[in-house]
Amino acid sequence: MKNSRRTLAATLLFATGAIVGWPFALALAIPFVVEELFVPGLDQVASGARLPWIVGRWKRLFSAGAAASLLFVSTHLNTSARLTFISRSPSSE
Numbered sequence: 300m301k302n303s304r305r306t307l308a309a310t311l312l313f314a315t316g317a318i319v320g321w322p323f324a325l326a327l328a329i330p331f332v333v334e335e336l337f338v339p340g341l342d343q344v345a346s347g348a349r350l351p352w353i354v355g356r357w358k359r360l361f362s363a364g365a366a367a368s369l370l371f372v373s374t375h376l377n378t379s380a381r382l383t384f385i386s387r388s389p390s391s392e
Contacts, residue, residue, distance in 0.1 A: 306335060307363045314367035318374050335360050 309331055317325035334340070336356055344352045 306359050307366060310360070310363035310367045311370065314370050318371055332360065 310328075313325060313328040313331070316327075317323075336353075339352075342352065
């Protein structure tokens with residue numbers, strides 16, 4: 300469970316940095332993604348359990364990415380709604 304929280308937190312923080320701050324900040328996530336998908340780290344993985352371990356890591360990263368994309372979608376919808384409201388407001392003449 301600890302690894303799942305780490306993955307979700309890191310993914311959300313990278314996405315927040317890209318949305319709120321500098322869009323190219325998302326490129327800073329590339330080493331994290333490579334490490335998450337391919338490097339066992341401190342995990343002790345038996346040779347027979349390697350494939351399920353890899354599949355679990357990929358699922359965890361992509362589900363965290365899906366959660367981070369909800370942050371982007373909600374920000375985009377909020378901004379679009381605000382711009383539509385501003386453009387439709389009556390102008391003072």
